[in-house]
Each structure stands twice: as C-alpha cells, then as structure tokens.
Amino acid sequence: MTRASSDEKIIVALDIGTAAVSALIAEILPDSQINILGAGYTPSKGMKKGGVSDLDLIVKSVQKALEQAELMAGYEISEVFLSLSDKHINSRIEKGMGIVTDQEVSQKDIDRVIYTAKSIKISDEEKILHVIPQEFTLDYQEGIKNPLGLSGVRMEVSVHLISCHTDMAKNIIKVAERCGIKVKQLVYSGLATSNAVITDDEREHGICVVDIGAGTMDLSIWTDGVLRHTEVFSYAGDSVTNDIAFAFGITVNDAEEIKIRHGSAVHASTDKDDIINIPSIGTRTPQILRREMLSSVIEPRYTELMTLVNQVINVVQGKLYKNGLKHHLASGIVLTGGASKIDGLVECAERVFNNQVRVCQPIGVHGLTDCVKEPYHSTVVGLLHYAKNSQIANGIGYSKVNHQSISGFIGRLRNWIKKEF
Numbered sequence: 001m002t003r004a005s006s007d008e009k010i011i012v013a014l015d016i017g018t019a020a021v022s023a024l025i026a027e028i029l030p031d032s033q034i035n036i037l038g039a040g041y042t043p044s045k046g047m048k049k050g051g052v053s054d055l056d057l058i059v060k061s062v063q064k065a066l067e068q069a070e071l072m073a074g075y076e077i078s079e080v081f082l083s084l085s086d087k088h089i090n091s092r093i094e095k096g097m098g099i100v101t102d103q104e105v106s107q108k109d110i111d112r113v114i115y116t117a118k119s120i121k122i123s124d125e126e127k128i129l130h131v132i133p134q135e136f137t138l139d140y141q142e143g144i145k146n147p148l149g150l151s152g153v154r155m156e157v158s159v160h161l162i163s164c165h166t167d168m169a170k171n172i173i174k175v176a177e178r179c180g181i182k183v184k185q186l187v188y189s190g191l192a193t194s195n196a197v198i199t200d201d202e203r204e205h206g207i208c209v210v211d212i213g214a215g216t217m218d219l220s221i222w223t224d225g226v227l228r229h230t231e232v233f234s235y236a237g238d239s240v241t242n243d244i245a246f247a248f249g250i251t252v253n254d255a256e257e258i259k260i261r262h263g264s265a266v267h268a269s270t271d272k273d274d275i276i277n278i279p280s281i282g283t284r285t286p287q288i289l290r291r292e293m294l295s296s297v298i299e300p301r302y303t304e305l306m307t308l309v310n311q312v313i314n315v316v317q318g319k320l321y322k323n324g325l326k327h328h329l330a331s332g333i334v335l336t337g338g339a340s341k342i343d344g345l346v347e348c349a350e351r352v353f354n355n356q357v358r359v360c361q362p363i364g365v366h367g368l369t370d371c372v373k374e375p376y377h378s379t380v381v382g383l384l385h386y387a388k389n390s391q392i393a394n395g396i397g398y399s400k401v402n403h404q405s406i407s408g409f410i411g412r413l414r415n416w417i418k419k420e421f
Helices: 055-073 107-118 166-178 189-197 200-205 237-248 252-262 291-322 345-353 375-393
Strands: 002-004 011-016 020-028 034-043 075-077 079-084 090-099 126-138 141-144 154-165 182-188 207-212 217-223 226-233 275-278 287-290 333-336 357-359 365-367
Touching: 011 055, 011 166, 011 375, 020 055, 020 075, 020 375, 034 055, 034 375, 055 075, 055 166, 079 166, 079 189, 079 375, 090 107, 090 226, 107 126, 107 154, 126 166, 126 182, 126 226, 154 166, 154 182, 154 226, 166 182, 182 189, 182 375, 189 207, 189 217, 189 226, 189 333, 189 375, 200 207, 200 217, 207 291, 217 291, 226 291, 237 252, 237 291, 252 275, 252 291, 275 291, 287 291, 291 345, 333 345, 333 375, 345 357
Parallel strands: 002 075, 011 079, 034 365, 079 182, 207 333, 333 357
Antiparallel strands: 011 020, 020 034, 090 154, 126 141, 126 154, 207 217, 217 226, 275 287
C-alpha cells in the first residue's frame, strides 16, 4: 500500500458527522478535475450535535471509514482536510484599511489590509477558521472583487470571519490524531458543502444552502458571488426521529428507519390506506400504523426547521439591503445532507420560503461517483473541492499518481479563503 503523503499531492477528505463518518481519497487530474480513488462510510458512534461525546467510540468509527477508503484506493492516509459543524460556529463581518504602497495595488497590499481586518480581538475560547474577503473599496470606488493591479491610494476590505470554539476544534482534531493521521486543515462544513452543490452563477445570483444533518443544520447564504452569512442550528434530522420515537413508543433506531422508508414531510399527500408495521419492543406485540399518522408527526417538525432557517434569511436579507448589497436569492434554496432525503420536503420547504427549493446531491467529481451520489455525501465531497482549491491557490504542482500526471497551477487569486487553523 502506497503512503498518500503530502509529497504525492493526493487529497483526502474526512467528515465526522453525528450519524456517519465519511472518508474520500482523490487525485487532481491535469484538467483540475477531481478523481475519487477510494471511499469509506460507516455509522458514527460517539458524536452528538457535531461534538465529540465519546472519544474511544468515535475513534473506532473513524478508523473503519479510513480503512475502507485506504483498501479501495491502495493508499495509506497520512493527512486529511477535516470538517467541523458545531453550534459554537460564529460568523461576523469585519473591515480593514490600509495605504497602497506604490499607487498600484500589489499582493502584499491586499494581504496587509486583510490582516488588519482579521486582527480583531476575540475571546480566548474562540479560534478563527476562515477569513473570506467580500469586497474591496479603493479610494471612492466600491464593490471591487479583485483590486490587484488597480491604481489607488487608500484601500478598505470587508471580510467574513468564521470562528469556532477552541475546545470543540481540539477535540475533533484529537479524533483524527488518535487514528494516526494529521489534520492539514479544519474546514467549516457549511463552507465545504457549498462547494459540492452550487455553481458560481448561483453564488452570483443569490442562493441559500441548507445542509440538514442528523445533529446539526448548516446555513450558508451567498449573494453577488460572496458568502454573506453562516450559521449552525443544533436542531436537525435527529429532532424528527426523536419525535417519531416518542409519539409511537418505539426505539430511536426503528424510528429512523421508518422515517427514511415511509416518512413524508407533507401530511396531505400521504395515502390514508398505507399501512406501516412497527417492530415490537420487548414483550410488546408489533404495531400497525397508518402512514398518514407518521407524516402528521414529521411535517410539523420539518416546518419548524425550515421556519428557523427562513427567519435567519429574512434578517440577513434586511441587513444586506440596508448596506446597499445584493440581497435577493434568485437561485432559491438548496437542501442537502442526510435528513434532506425524505418525501415531500421540497413542497414543505417551498411553503415556508415562498421561493424555489431543490434537494441536491454532490456534483463536480469523477471516478467512483457511485460512492458519493447521495445528499449525505455533500460535505465530504465539498471538502475535496476545498482541498483542490487550497492546493492550487498555494501554487503547488502535482507529480504523477497512479500513472496519471496531476499538474496545474491557477494562482493564489482563485481562492481567497485563507486558512487560519
């Protein structure tokens, strides 16, 4: 087995979720396409709402997923891009200012003004994950996306800072290290997911990505090509499952299976004659349940989840409008993640958002695509996109891997997202 070290420029993504652990090994082809070589997917034990609740259990789950991916690809994993989703993720907009040194903006000028913006005082319990420039102002010209080479004297930048709780980050990194691998970069999962499910045009026109996992729900709002807002809710798919388990007196595992196989987020669309057999618990005899009763439990909770998202969208749009920025979500709402795969969710969500909604699976990869075709793979595939852009932005060339040449360099300006962790 070949060791997938940093010298070989193989990229590896690891998503440790509340419900499942996903690992992918991929190579970057000469045309900058991502070719998946190996995949691992196992149920997650030891995670709760995006945080580590039992270190030993989750380490075992991660090891299984990594071993599956390694066996399939024929590579030994040494470092990964690792996702993080937790209710302690914070999002804020900050500004930085500086003077252009030679009346023409250089990369050093850009780096300096961004550094000024991110040098705000944050609490000792927080760590900055990402610094994402939004717009530059050069003298009196506003709304500049890339000021490099332009003439001016005074430059200002608006940046989107994404931070996390330091201990949460340390714990998720510790899981990877216990498995004998290094974390090359910690990435907010909502940012990663966006890379896998939306296009540049949709970012420009305005779009909201909602990744509905088991323990957390990630919200990412994009307008004018820029990530405007991120937020993590600690209510997600497990909330629906727990409602089903409580309502019908069944185990959480049985409730999850029934939700996936028979659930609907629209009560009115279910057939009153559809019958579901519920397994017995202990000495109790099995139950017979009408599917419409199941949907009457599911629909209110999904409506509540979508309403939480819509409330945030309205607040963010109001702020963008007040600041004279593009605020319309012309490309609608994209739902993804494991808990997005349920009948009737699009109809349920469109009633709440009064906008077009679609459920999306990951896009933009080649190779073993059958292993990553479901919405619950969006984050781990998005990590591969993030890793590729990070490698290219850092000007790394690619050597031969599996007899295929991996080469290419686009430049630092392609990816403005700075890594901080």
